[in-house]
Amino acid sequence: xxxxxxxxxxxxxxxxxxxxxxxxxxxxxxxxxxxxxxxxxxxxxxxxxxxxxxxxxxxxxxxxxxxxxxxxxxxxxxxxxxxxxxxxxxxxxxxxxxxxxxxxxxxxxxxxxxxxxxxxxxxxxxxxxxxxxxxxxxxxxxxxxxxxxxxxxxxxxxxxxxxxxxxxxxxxxxxxxxxxxxxxxxxxxxxxxxxxxxxxxxxxxxxxxxxxxxxxxxxxxxxxxxxxxxxxxxxxxxxxxxxxxxxxxxxxxxxxxxxxxxxxxxxxxxxxxxxxxxxxxxxxxxxxxxxxxxxxxxxxxxxxxxxxxxxxxxxxxxxxxxxxxxxxxxxxxxxxxxxxxxxxxxxxxxxxxxxxxxxxxxxxxxxxxxxxxxxxxxxxxxxxxxxxxxxxxxxxxxxxxxxxxxxxxxxxxxxxxxxxxxxxxxxxxxxxxxxxxxxxxxxxxxxxxxxxxxxxxxxxxxxxxxxxxxxxxxxxxxxxxxxxxxxxxxxxxxxxxxxxxxxxxxxxxxxxxxxxxxxxxxxxxxxxxxxxxxxxxxxxxxxxxxxxxxxxxxxxxxxxxxxxxxxxxxxxxxxxxxxx
Amino acid sequence: xxxxxxxxxxxxxxxxxxxxxxxxxxxxxxxxxxxxxxxxxxxxxxxxxxxxxxxxxxxxxxxxxxxxxxxxxxxxxxxxxxxxxxxxxxxxxxxxxxxxxxxxxxxxxxxxxxxxxxxxxxxxxxxxxxxxxxxxxxxxxxxxxxxxxxxxxxxxxxxxxxxxxxxxx
Numbered sequence: 030x031x032x033x034x035x036x037x038x039x040x041x042x043x044x045x046x047x048x049x050x051x052x053x054x055x056x057x058x059x060x061x062x063x064x065x066x067x068x069x070x071x072x073x074x075x076x077x078x079x080x081x082x083x084x085x086x087x088x089x090x091x092x093x094x095x096x097x098x099x100x101x102x103x104x105x106x107x108x109x110x111x112x113x114x115x116x117x118x119x120x121x122x123x124x125x126x127x128x129x130x131x132x133x134x135x136x137x138x139x140x141x142x143x144x145x146x147x148x149x150x151x152x153x154x155x156x157x158x159x160x161x162x163x164x165x166x167x168x169x170x171x172x173x174x175x176x177x178x179x180x181x182x183x184x185x186x187x188x189x190x191x192x193x194x195x196x197x198x199x200x201x202x203x204x205x206x207x208x209x210x211x212x213x214x215x216x217x218x219x220x221x222x223x224x225x226x227x228x229x230x231x232x233x234x235x236x237x238x239x240x241x242x243x244x245x246x247x248x249x250x251x252x253x254x255x256x257x258x259x260x261x262x263x264x265x266x267x268x269x270x271x272x273x274x275x276x277x278x279x280x281x282x283x284x285x286x287x288x289x290x291x292x293x294x295x296x297x298x299x300x301x302x303x304x305x306x307x308x309x310x311x312x313x314x315x316x317x318x319x320x321x322x323x324x325x326x327x328x329x330x331x332x333x334x335x336x337x338x339x340x341x342x343x344x345x346x347x348x349x350x351x352x353x354x355x356x357x358x359x360x361x362x363x364x365x366x367x368x369x370x371x372x373x374x375x376x377x378x379x380x381x382x383x384x385x386x387x388x389x390x391x392x393x394x395x396x397x398x399x400x401x402x403x404x405x406x407x408x409x410x411x412x413x414x415x416x417x418x419x420x421x422x423x424x425x426x427x428x429x430x431x432x433x434x435x436x437x438x439x440x441x442x443x444x445x446x447x448x449x450x451x452x453x454x455x456x457x458x459x460x461x462x463x464x465x466x467x468x469x470x471x472x473x474x475x476x477x478x479x480x481x482x483x484x485x486x487x488x489x490x491x492x493x494x495x496x497x498x499x500x501x502x503x504x505x506x507x508x509x510x511x512x513x514x515x516x517x518x519x520x521x522x523x524x525x526x527x528x529x530x531x532x533x534x535x536x537x538x539x540x541x542x543x544x545x546x547x548x549x550x551x552x553x554x555x556x557x558x559x560x561x562x563x564x565x566x567x568x569x570x571x572x573x574x575x576x577x578x579x580x581x582x583x584x585x586x587x588x589x590x591x592x593x594x595x596x597x598x599x600x601x602x603x604x605x606x607x608x609x
Numbered sequence: 610x611x612x613x614x615x616x617x618x619x620x621x622x623x624x625x626x627x628x629x630x631x632x633x634x635x636x637x638x639x640x641x642x643x644x645x646x647x648x649x650x651x652x653x654x655x656x657x658x659x660x661x662x663x664x665x666x667x668x669x670x671x672x673x674x675x676x677x678x679x680x681x682x683x684x685x686x687x688x689x690x691x692x693x694x695x696x697x698x699x700x701x702x703x704x705x706x707x708x709x710x711x712x713x714x715x716x717x718x719x720x721x722x723x724x725x726x727x728x729x730x731x732x733x734x735x736x737x738x739x740x741x742x743x744x745x746x747x748x749x750x751x752x753x754x755x756x757x758x759x760x761x762x763x764x765x766x767x768x769x770x771x772x773x774x775x776x777x778x
Contacts, residue, residue, distance in 0.1 A: 038661060038662065041661055041667075042661070117712070120712035120713050120715075120716075121712055121715050122715035122716055342647060342682075342685055342689075342721075342723045343647070343685075343688075343689055343692065343721040343722045343723030343724060343726075344689070344693065344721070344722045344723075345718075345720050345721050345722075346693075346696040346697065346705075346720050346721075346722065347720070348702075348705050348706045348709045348710075348720065349706055350706075350709070350710050351710055352710075
């Protein structure tokens, strides 16, 4: 055996092995540390990284990622992460983690070390502007009362009364009708005068004059006929007037009936009340939910689709494989750690499945399910489906809180309530599909107590405050439903709650009570208005019709005289005819 | 002391042994092959393994590797062109598909145009480089050996080992 050849080469092989065995982990740790800082754009502490080749395993311990938005604190920290890789896919250069565990996961812990990256990068959740509804719905009780008066005034506005409107219309019709008759009479008068002047000014021989008289007599007869027709029309008018009068009376009765129905019009919109009372509180929750969804989208789904780094040298040509596998895949990862919601500490456990760099190849959506156990408890399930061209997201969240802090609804200077409950249940189910947001958030608080806290209300409208307190006393549970729509960037939402329904009913009762007090008075006003209009109508009829009749009589008289004059031959001299 | 120095002497011997012109020329040629191929893959590792396992002058081999690693950048356009033509050739497609569907093969990175191209360039140049370096080695190897053995560190290593050996006797 040639030891001189073998030993030096074995030594070199041993050096290679030694470098690989003792140097691989530190080199990998250094690379992982560098890559993590590059990926997270923040300072990352990584204390232990160990690898095993048979079976392939990676163990990482004591990792802390600095939170740039909160210097001195970590964004997250975990005690250990174990990754068990599948051997066969590794031979094909696919990193398939068949099982992983992440323990001691905590968020927002105090950093043991600080670094230059701590305050450089903004790691806060992305903020989406939620275009909510207008919260300016007025809740001041004074304004409610003045609003009530306004509504009642509107209800009995004379100009809005049907009887008044009809009477005015009829007055106008009659005025037009009379003016038309007057015009006709004026025309007749002119024609009559013309005939009279024709008779007076008749010239020529007797035959010619006879012809003139004959024509005049015929025209005068025609005039009389016209006058007779107008008289007949005038005789019909009282009947028509009586019918119009009856119509106005009927409209007046209808106005009275409408007044009774106005109570319904005065009902407040329960949705608007719910939105104004609960909107601000719920807007925060929506904002938070949208931020989480956006964070999920940007940090989990968008980063899954990591573009291949442009190789410094060469281009990789991909060939079809019989057993196509994604380059990176974590089949399942068990999670455990601690978290905090609304100041409450939770121990949580969870499982993350199908986290991959190529979801379209893996054809299974990524899911994450986390359950929190503590004084309060929660369950969160998220599904991110990137297996198709258009991604779909689904978030289901349940949260139960015992003895939640008192909620302050409304505004201090206006109508405001304190809501305290023994238990809060929050459940939200939100989906994003084809870019459209769709979901519901249900908030239930029971048993609950709602107390009116606005002192202004109590001072100025004691009866209103008392009534409201009585209404609120009936409410033993608050159920609120929030419907979401629109898009993730521009969510649209509406709120419904039993609080709004209760308050609407209660306030409507107050309005109805006030309305009843004023109703009799208002009925009298309606009646007076109608009577006033009727009197105007009557006087118009009387005045105009008598004037017309007088004109008619005069003209008829003149026409009669003219005819008699012609027929009596006073102006026709037969002697002059014979003389010629 | 001898126990500590022996490995160092072995390395020195390994680097200075196999000093025939052919072994030196083959060391340079194989070093050139290792140097041209990109390093982050199994292909480069196999080439390095062949270099180390062969009875060639490793010292010249490593020097050649170092030099051709830099030269390789200049050859990249040619390597890329050759690799691209071969990998995208219609007639070879089914063969490449079959080849890359085997385990371990993806680690060779032979689907990278520069890796495949530089390997082809290296293999093509292997014999010409080997043949052209033989006359040079023949001319300069005696003087190089003499000069090398004049290095103080080499003398110390040889002397110390000899001294320790005599002391043990």
